[in-house]
Each structure stands twice: as C-alpha cells, then as structure tokens.
Amino acid sequence: MSRGIEAFIAGLPKAELHVHHVGSASPRVVAALAARYEGRTAVPADPEALAEYFTFTDFAHFIQVYLSVVDLIRDAEDVRALTYGVAEDMARQQIRYAELTVTPYSSVRRGIPDVAFMEAIEDARKSAERDFGVVLRWCFDIPGEAGLASAEETARLALDVGADGLVSFGLGGPEIGVPRPQFKPYFDRARAAGLHSVPHAGESTGPETIWDALRSLGAERIGHGTQAVKDPALMDHLGEHRIPLEVCPTSNLATRVVERIEEHPIRQMVDAGLLVTVNSDDPPMFGTDLNTEYAVAAKLLGLDTAGVAGLARNAVEASFLDQGGKAKLTGEIDAYLAAWDRT
C-alpha cells in the first residue's frame, strides 16, 4: 500500500479558501450543462474535447474560456446543480470547509432572478452539508472587468438580497487596467455590514496592487499575492499583521504568472514567516484539484506529513470559521496526522 505524501494528502481533512464557483465545475458538470445547451454554446459537451478547450495560453485566454462557461449557467437549476456538483467533488478530496467565491452579478445579469439565484446556492449549500458533510460559505466577488456598475450590483446582491452563507466580499477578474482603489466605496459598505474583505491582488500586477488592496479595500486576506515577494516592506507588513495569502500554484503557472512551477515564490513566502494557504482557484480548468496543489506545495517546500498538516492548519486559521469550527477542524487534522504516524 502506498504510504507516500499523496496518500497522506488524499485523506487529510482540509479547508479551501480560494476557489471559484463556475471555475470549479468539473468536466462532468460542464459537459452536462453544455449538452443541455447544444447548438447554443461554443463549449464542447465531450469531456476529452473539453480538456483541450481548457488548455490555456495566457491570462486573457483563461478569462475568455471562463466567461464561456459562465454562459452555461442560464437558470436557477443550473446554479443549484453546479454548486451541489462542486461540493460533491470537494467531499471526494476530504475538503471539509470551503469559502466558495461566487459571482452573482454574472448570473443575474444573464436573467436569473436574484432571489432564485440565492435560493439555488442556499439549497445546494444545505444539501451538501447534509449529504457530504461539506460546509460551504460564500464570498461574493465583483468581476473587475465589468466595471463599477458590476460593483454596485454585487454590493446590492450581497447586502440587500443576501444569502445566509455569505461571509465575505471579493474582487476578481483581470488586474491590468482595473485599479483596486476605485472599488473602495463598495468594500466600505460591505465591511460596514460585517462582511470580510478578500480581494484578488498581486496576481498579474505588482506589489503596489497588494498595497492598494490593503489600504483602499481593507483586505483581510490576499487572493494570490504572488508578487508580494518583490517588495520587502510589503512582506514585513503581511508578516507583522499576519495577513494570509491565498496561494494557487498551478493557477499561476496556467495563466503564466510564473513561467515554471519551480519559480513560484511560495518558498520565499514561507521562509519570510507569512501565513500561506494553498488553494486551487479554478481547479478543473487548470487540470488540478486541491490535493494536487498540496502535493505541488509539498514538493516546492520540501514538506513531510507534519509540514503538510501545517499547511492544512494554516487554511483553518486563515478561514472565517468561528472559533468552535476552527478548533473542530484543527482537531480533525491533528488526529489524522497522529493516526498516520502511529501506523
């Protein structure tokens, strides 16, 4: 029987903090949706053709493919099936808790009524917890490329319509040409309503974007933060304030944020004492999953089982679970490590 690090990771209870709703749709889910809309979508319904379709050349291409999958989410039943299917895939990887980034603006703009959208994700959340033991929470994010109108609408959807599982407010999409500070008023409102601030920053643009996210948007965690290592003062700040980074190694490779995985700066982040979490971002689109990302990180960082368990604990610490939930999940991680070491 294999006792390798992959086997350890496969059974390790985990939390995931940076993973996108539509971007988590597995080929199985996407194929089913594409088949439903055959003749009315460019997305192939055949899983093998899908894999080819999902092979990226650059960040702009990724956004283009991502948006074409967004286009398959056309009614509330699509939303419910997608969300439930994503949770099912998480359960298979022993993900116990996930903060799933949802972009309700995209679906509502396409004609899904806002209340029906919220009911669909909430129904899936409750079913997933009951059926798979996966606890889901939502981050509603502004699709930055859609501009300030999308920010206004996302704030309305978060604050006026709302969903019981909503814990945070985010900002995704491309960074180039989409300055973070313009979104300050919307983050101010979300934070005043008790939502946590978790914008993407420093993925495809430099450390100044991370400073903007911290100063203008009150970021409590940084989505990616890959470029932070280029600014020693920023690294000090992130370490001092224990602001977690949501690191997504394979995503950074797929979108050419790094040219080779060996060049990923995760090691510098860990060596600087930052609170590093490992995440999958848009896993099937990048040909990965959270377990694979843990294996990639373990290799880059030279971790043994205790080290990998430490990464899992980091994600729990950086999550927006309450103290009881954190203690429970950390206890599961510790028990799993202890049992592994005994056998």
Ligand SMILES: [Zn+2]
């Ligand atoms: Zn992301």
